[in-house]
Structure formats: C-alpha cells, structure tokens
Amino acid sequence: MEKGMQRAQDPTGRADGSGSPASLAGKAAAYAGRSKARFLIVFMLFLVTTVNYADRATLSITGSAIQKAMHISPVAMGYIFSSFAWAYVIAQIPGGWLLDRFGSKRVYAFSIFFWSILTALQGFVAALPVGMAIVTLFVLRFCVGAAEAPAFPGNSRLTATWFPTAERGTASAIFNSSQYFAAVLFTPIMGWITHEYGWPHVYFAMGALGVVITGVWLKTIYAPRQHPLANEAEVRFIADNGAMVDLEDKQLAQERRAAQTHTKNKGTHGRAVFAQLLKSRMMLGVFIAQYCITTLTYFFLTWFPIYLVQERHMSILKAGFVASIPAIAGFLGGVLGGVISDRLMKSGFSTSTARKVPIVVGLLLSTCMIVCNYVDNQWLVVGIMAAAFFGKGIGALGWAVVSDTAPKEASGLCAALFNTFGNTAGITTPIVIGYLVQGTGSFASALVFVSANALIAIVCYLFVVGKIQRFELKPAA
Numbered sequence: 356m357e358k359g360m361q362r363a364q365d366p367t368g369r370a371d372g373s374g375s376p377a378s379l380a381g382k383a384a385a386y387a388g389r390s391k392a393r394f395l396i397v398f399m400l401f402l403v404t405t406v407n408y409a410d411r412a413t414l415s416i417t418g419s420a421i422q423k424a425m426h427i428s429p430v431a432m433g434y435i436f437s438s439f440a441w442a443y444v445i446a447q448i449p450g451g452w453l454l455d456r457f458g459s460k461r462v463y464a465f466s467i468f469f470w471s472i473l474t475a476l477q478g479f480v481a482a483l484p485v486g487m488a489i490v491t492l493f494v495l496r497f498c499v500g501a502a503e504a505p506a507f508p509g510n511s512r513l514t515a516t517w518f519p520t521a522e523r524g525t526a527s528a529i530f531n532s533s534q535y536f537a538a539v540l541f542t543p544i545m546g547w548i549t550h551e552y553g554w555p556h557v558y559f560a561m562g563a564l565g566v567v568i569t570g571v572w573l574k575t576i577y578a579p580r581q582h583p584l585a586n587e588a589e590v591r592f593i594a595d596n597g598a599m600v601d602l603e604d605k606q607l608a609q610e611r612r613a614a615q616t617h618t619k620n621k622g623t624h625g626r627a628v629f630a631q632l633l634k635s636r637m638m639l640g641v642f643i644a645q646y647c648i649t650t651l652t653y654f655f656l657t658w659f660p661i662y663l664v665q666e667r668h669m670s671i672l673k674a675g676f677v678a679s680i681p682a683i684a685g686f687l688g689g690v691l692g693g694v695i696s697d698r699l700m701k702s703g704f705s706t707s708t709a710r711k712v713p714i715v716v717g718l719l720l721s722t723c724m725i726v727c728n729y730v731d732n733q734w735l736v737v738g739i740m741a742a743a744f745f746g747k748g749i750g751a752l753g754w755a756v757v758s759d760t761a762p763k764e765a766s767g768l769c770a771a772l773f774n775t776f777g778n779t780a781g782i783t784t785p786i787v788i789g790y791l792v793q794g795t796g797s798f799a800s801a802l803v804f805v806s807a808n809a810l811i812a813i814v815c816y817l818f819v820v821g822k823i824q825r826f827e828l829k830p831a832a
Contacts, residue, residue, distance in 0.1 A: 389588035392579075393517040393526075399575050400510050400530035403467060406568055407506050408537035408656070409545075410474045410499065410561050411439060415657050416545040417554035419664050419671050421492075424554075425485050433789020436657040438493045440781025442500030447778070450504035451771025458603050459509040459516075460576045466509070468569040470502035475562025478555035500781075507754065508770035515758045515766060516603050517579060519596030521700050524710070527755035528693020534652060535689055535748060538682030542660070546675015578603035599763060628765045631828055632772060638760065638826055640819030644714075645753045645777035647812035651721060652751075653784040654805045655681070655744065658798070666798045667733050680737050681744035688748025692717055696752055707823040710756050711816050713749050718813050720746025722806040728799045747809070753777065762828045769826075780808075 414421070414436060422432055453462045477495045480488040510530050518526045545557045577583070579590045579600040594600045632638045659681075663674040692713040699709035724743035727736050753773070761769035788801045 386588050386592040388586070389592050390584055390586040392582045392585035392589060393522075393593060395575060395584060396513060396517045397526045397529050399572060400513060400526075401533045401536070403463075403568060403572060404506065404510065404530050404533040405537045405540065406467075406561075406565055407470075407503060408534040409541040410470060410565065411503075412537060412541065412656055413474065413477070413545060413557050413561055414439075414496065415660050416542060416671075416675060417549055417557055418657075418661055419674075420549055420554045422661075424481075425489060427489065429793040430786075430789045431489075432661075433785045433787075435489070435493055435496065436785030436789075437782045438496040439500040439503075440653070440778050440785075442497040443504055443778050443781060444500075444775050446501040446504035447508070447771040447775040448768065451508045451767040451769075454505055454508055454512055454767035454771075455765065458578075459505075459512050460573070460603070462505050463509040463576070464569055464573050466502055466505045467565055467572060470499050471562045471565025471569065473499045473502055473562075474565060475559055478558035478562075481553070481555045504771075504774075507774050508767050511754055511758055511761070511770040511773075512602060512766055513576070514754070515599050515761070517593060517598060517600075519593050519598050520706075520759070521596065521697055523597070523758050524696035524700070524752060524755040525690075525693040527758060528689050528691075528696070528752065531751050531754050532686050532689025532693075532748060534656075535682045535685030535744065538655070539679045539686055542678045542682065543676045546672050546678075549675070550672045599766075602766065628762070628768055628828060629772065632769060632826070635826060637820050637823070638769075640815045640821070641753065641756055641760065642773055642776035644812040644815035644820070645773055646780050647808040647815070648718070648747070648751060648753060649777040649780040650784045650808040651747045651805055653781045654788065654801070655685075657785045658788050658792075658801065659740075662798050662801075667736060669733070677733075677737055681741040684741035685744035685748040688717065688745035689751055690748075692749035692752055693755065695749070696755065705822075706759055707821075710752055710759070710823055711820075714752050714816050715750070715813050717746045717748065717750025718809040721750065721809045722746075724802050725806050728802055750809075750812075756823060759823055760826050762826050764828055 418432060418436075421427065427435070450462070450466075473495055477492060477499075480491045480495070483491055511527075514523055514526050514530070541561075545561075548554075548557050548560060577585075579585055579593065579598070590600055633642075660671075660674050660678050663669045663677055664671060669677060695713050696709045699712065700706060721743045723739055723746070727739050730736060730739070757770055757773045761773075784805075787804060788798075791800045791804065792798055
C-alpha cells in the first residue's frame, strides 16, 4: 500500500519528484566522474567501531580468568560488567553536545585516544591486591565508558553528513556490524593471548592498537567540502540526495553556532529539545526499541563467552574461537539488513517500510536462542546462537532510523539521547543476568529474558513508532 501510494505521487519512484528524462539526464551529467571518498569514511567508521567494540569485549573474554584469579561471584561480575555502561550512559548527552559544538573529527579523535590509554591501564590491576584490583578495574571500566560516549553519536553525524538517504541504511549497517566483526576478529586473538601470556596482555595490546588508530583517524576524516579525495561531483551528488554536507564544515562552524544560539533563545535547544523528543511518540518508540535491541548486544558482549565456558563446559581458548562463529553470522546479518533496507527504498517503498521490515523479521529470528535451553549438543547450541545473532544483525537498523529522524538543529544531541536509552541496557543486562544465573544456577532464564526484549522491540516498531520521518523541532511560543 505504501509503495503504491509513493509511486502514485511520483511515477518514477524518485523521492524528489524530478523523474523526467531530461531531468535525469541533467543530473547524470552533473554527477559524472564523481569520487568515492564517502566509502573511505564508512570504512574508517567500521575500523574505529571494530576497535571500540573489541575494547568493550576485553572483559568478557578475560572474565573467566579474572573471576578465577580474584574469586569474584556472578553478581559481582555483573556489576563490573555494567561499570562501562554507567559512565557511557551518563556521558552521552555531554558527548553529543561536544560533537555539535566542536565537530566529529576532533572530539572523536580525543575519544579514541583516551579510551585506548584507559584500556591499557586495566592490564596493570593484576599487580594490585585483590580488593583494590576489583575496585580499580571497576573505576577504569567506568572511565572507558565515559571516553567512548561520543563514538556512536559521531558515527551518526558523519553518516548523515556523507551519505544520501538511499545509502544511509547500508552505511549505518556497515559501521554497526563492526560489533560482530570485532568478535570475529578479536575474540580468538584475545582468547589466545589470555591462554598464552595471561589476561593483562590483552589490555596492553588493545590499548596500543587504539593509539595507532587515533593517528589514522586524524589523517583520513574531513568534512565533504574539505576532503582531499572528494570532488565537486560527489559533494553535489550526496547533497542533492539527502546528505547534510555542511554539518561538519569548518567554514560554516561559526554560522552554525550562531544558529544554535538563535534556536536556544527561541526554546528549541537544551532542555526544550529533550522535552520535544521525549514527547514524540515516534522518537520515544525508537528510543525504547533501541534499549531492547541493545539488551541482545550486551548479552553477547558480556556473558556469552562465560555462558560457553560455564554452561557448555568449553575451555577459555575454545570459547574464544567458538564465540566468533555467531559473531560471523551477526556481521553478515548486519550488513545484509542495511542492504535490504536500502534496496527496498530504491525500489519505491517508503522509509518506514524499508526500515521496519528487516527490523521485525530479524528480531523475530533472534528469539530462536530460547531453543538452546532444550538441547545439549555444543555445536547445535552454537548453530542456534549463530542464527539468533544473524537475526539480531539484520534487525539492528536503529542508527539508520535515527539518521532518518534526528532534527537537523540537534543531530548530535538526538543521537546521544538515542544512545543513552540503548546503552542503559549495558547497565541492566549484565546485572539482571548475574542475578538470574546466581539465583537459578543456569543461563536458561537469561536467554528467556534476552528474547523477551527482542519481542518488545518488535512491538515498539509495529505499534508505537508509526511513520519514520525527519523530526521537526518547534520553537517555543
């Protein structure tokens, strides 16, 4: 129905209505020979976010060894797992403000550098007395969370800056799929390092890698009009098709700050922005759904390797390699979800349909993890988890949705609020699962808990969000 209505308005299926042969020929000529600098941008987002998630996952890979060395209970381990998310959530709004104020390149570079240094410092807690080591580990993980806060809002800003609407789903899926690729690449490596050299060396290695990545970031990230590899045809192409090319432009920074001051005086910034976003049924539905989807993410980031060791009786080394199999499936699903979404949009379907169909189908598939409670074979469990992770990957299009809906005047703040809701799951999920495991002696109820969150996310997108469109801030009366 939505597809038919859209094509009735524009027989060519083009959103801008400029579908005449002459118009199409003129645009093709204007875009001829365009460069592909935006693909370098999305590659860098993928690379940096891979390191980002690998640093988050260090504790899950080394967790069993740390538990054994420090005699930590499941509940206490749950709180240590959650320490990252406490600060990550608290720092989201300040991080979004910094991005809007100083731009993604500088803020993101500082973020990468400091979270890498803090990651390396975690390796030194092994030399401390047990009680002090636990407290220090909690504090350092807390600080890593604060340092990483600008990362995903920065990804969202750069995606909105560099990519046309019809390419944004794929771009967002690529950088979001890095969470799975991080597990594919780094879980076996970190498992091997833990087995051969001891868990502290995992933190030293990841910290050093992050410092190197900081330098690469500074050499490759620019605004579209300033990028040495982007020609005028590419800038024109992305601007004409929905990219906000001036969002990161230094030449317009002063004008943008002046405009933000103006909107603040009119009541469309700060607290007024939050109030409007939270009163919007569409935005609130997206925010709550992201919390539920991120519950699945944090299960895999925190407790999943421990589940393989304690519930399925695998060695740490084997669990490190086996955990990469569902991660491969999640990576493939993550990329596929974005491709399917953009293909639906290019075929004439509305943004709402193009985003919601992969989300609903993927999250339904992710609930199959409950079946693991009824099987004993290790490899069958891994296969079921791979299917669940594949589905979660397909359905993880929240960042594409927020790029489609965030108000232009406060894209960083909106993305930060979205990420605040999502990563609140990083606080609740490890703690809830810790209590469930300690209280029941197994992970069965934990898998039910995670699957129930997937179903709630589906309900949000089907019955709460409604039409997906750019949210317009209203000035105060």
